[in-house]
Amino acid sequence: MASGERVTAAVLIIGDEILSGRTQDTNLRDIARYLGTFGVDVAEARVVPDVHEEIVATLNTLRERYDYVITTGGIGPTHDDITADAVAAAFGVELYEHPDILAMMQARWGGELNAARRRMARVPVGGDLVKNPVQGPPGFTIGNVFTLAGVPAIMRGMLEDVGPRLRTGAVTIARTVRVEGTGEGAIAAPLEAVARAHPAMSLGSYPFYGEGGFGSNLVLRGRDAAEVEATVAELLGALKNAGVENVREVEPAS
Numbered sequence: 001m002a003s004g005e006r007v008t009a010a011v012l013i014i015g016d017e018i019l020s021g022r023t024q025d026t027n028l029r030d031i032a033r034y035l036g037t038f039g040v041d042v043a044e045a046r047v048v049p050d051v052h053e054e055i056v057a058t059l060n061t062l063r064e065r066y067d068y069v070i071t072t073g074g075i076g077p078t079h080d081d082i083t084a085d086a087v088a089a090a091f092g093v094e095l096y097e098h099p100d101i102l103a104m105m106q107a108r109w110g111g112e113l114n115a116a117r118r119r120m121a122r123v124p125v126g127g128d129l130v131k132n133p134v135q136g137p138p139g140f141t142i143g144n145v146f147t148l149a150g151v152p153a154i155m156r157g158m159l160e161d162v163g164p165r166l167r168t169g170a171v172t173i174a175r176t177v178r179v180e181g182t183g184e185g186a187i188a189a190p191l192e193a194v195a196r197a198h199p200a201m202s203l204g205s206y207p208f209y210g211e212g213g214f215g216s217n218l219v220l221r222g223r224d225a226a227e228v229e230a231t232v233a234e235l236l237g238a239l240k241n242a243g244v245e246n247v248r249e250v251e252p253a254s
Contacts, residue, residue, distance in 0.1 A: 007169035009035055010062040011045040014055060014073040014083050015150060018047050026152050027072045034159050039169035039223075040068065050074060055086035063090070063144055068166065073150030075139065077116035084140075087147055088124040095122040100129065101137050131161040141165070170223040175232050179239065180215040180246045183207075187216060190238035198231050200224070217250075 011031050017023040025047070032042040043066060048054045055074075062069045074083030088095045101121040105113055113121075120137040123129070127142035132149070134157035139148045141162075148158045179187055184207055195203040201222035208215060218235065222228045232249060239247045 005169065007038075007040045007068075007167055008043040008066040009040050009068040009070060010066045011042055012055075012059060012062060012069055012071040013045065013047040013150075014050065014071060015047075016049050016080070018073070019049055027150070027155050030152065030156055031070050031072075031159065034156075034163065035070075035166070036172060038163055038166050039171045040166055041169070041172070050080045050082060052082055052086050052089070055083065056090045059087065059090045059145065067144060069145045070162070071145065071147045072155055075120065075137075075147060075149055077119050081119065083147055084119075084122050084124070087140075087142065087145060090145075091124055091126070091142055093125040093142075096125055097121045098123045098129065098140075104137065130158050133157045133160065172221050172223055173225055173228045174219060174221045175228055176250050177218040177220070177232065177235055177239070178215065178248055178250045179218065179244060180213055182215060182244050182246065184216055186242065187218070187239060187244055190242045190244070191218060191235070194231060194235045194238055197234070198222070198227065201227065201231060203231075203235075215246075 011028050013025055013027060018025050028045050035042055044062065046058055048058050059069065059071070071083060074081045084095055097118060098121055102113065105117055105121065109117065123140040124142045127140045130139035130141055130146060130148065132138040132154060134154045136154060139146065139158045141147065146162050148155045184205055187205065191203060191205060201220060204219050206217045206219060208217065220228060220231055220235065222231070236247060236249070
């Protein structure tokens with residue numbers, strides 16, 4: 001059952017390749033959308049390099065501030081995959097080779113497992129496994145932290161084992177009002193007035209430009225369906241009263 005309180009999460013993206021621009025991150029988007037279906041809000045995201053001290057410090061900050069932390073990246077077999085070490089250090093525990101992971105790898109690869117592969121079997125003492133239905137070893141969870149792979153397809157598969165473990169909140173409802181042919185300067189005052197009248201909701205303006213014209217998508221987000229409905233109507237009225245004519249509600253925002 002969903003709780004009435006807001007449930008929050010942070011995403012910690014780990015890897016030099018993200019910061020260098022060599023790899024484009026899509027995991028944040030996928031995690032935010034997935035958690036949103038459980039009423040869990042991604043309230044912060046950070047990207048850190050493959051530096052042990054920075055991972056530990058950032059993880060400790062985030063796990064104290066939010067209900068959950070999802071980490072991605074750095075759990076592979078190479079020397080720069082140090083996420084497991086950093087998570088264990090953050091919790092003040094040791095790593096050990098999980099027998100279930102060793103058995104999985106032994107069944108898949110057979111023979112003697114080399115040192116690189118055994119690195120992927122290490123989990124913090126006191127942690128539990130996060131299933132990996134795609135390929136390779138599982139992730140793990142300890143405390144309020146879920147440590148997942150960085151490869152998007154594998155990460156998305158692991159998320160399916162995360163959702164059922166979460167304390168869920170009320171799902172956010174999103175609606176979009178589209179304004180065409182009017183700049184943000186003309187809509188700022190009515191938008192601000194409606195936002196001030198509904199502090200529990202989130203109202204954002206997202207301008208667009210293109211060959212078909214220009215304008216803004218005004219996105220309203222809230223947890224109370226009746227308030228969201230009333231606020232949409234209020235915003236439409238406020239815009240028209242301000243002389244903004246080409247305005248309409250469009251398909252709900254994702």
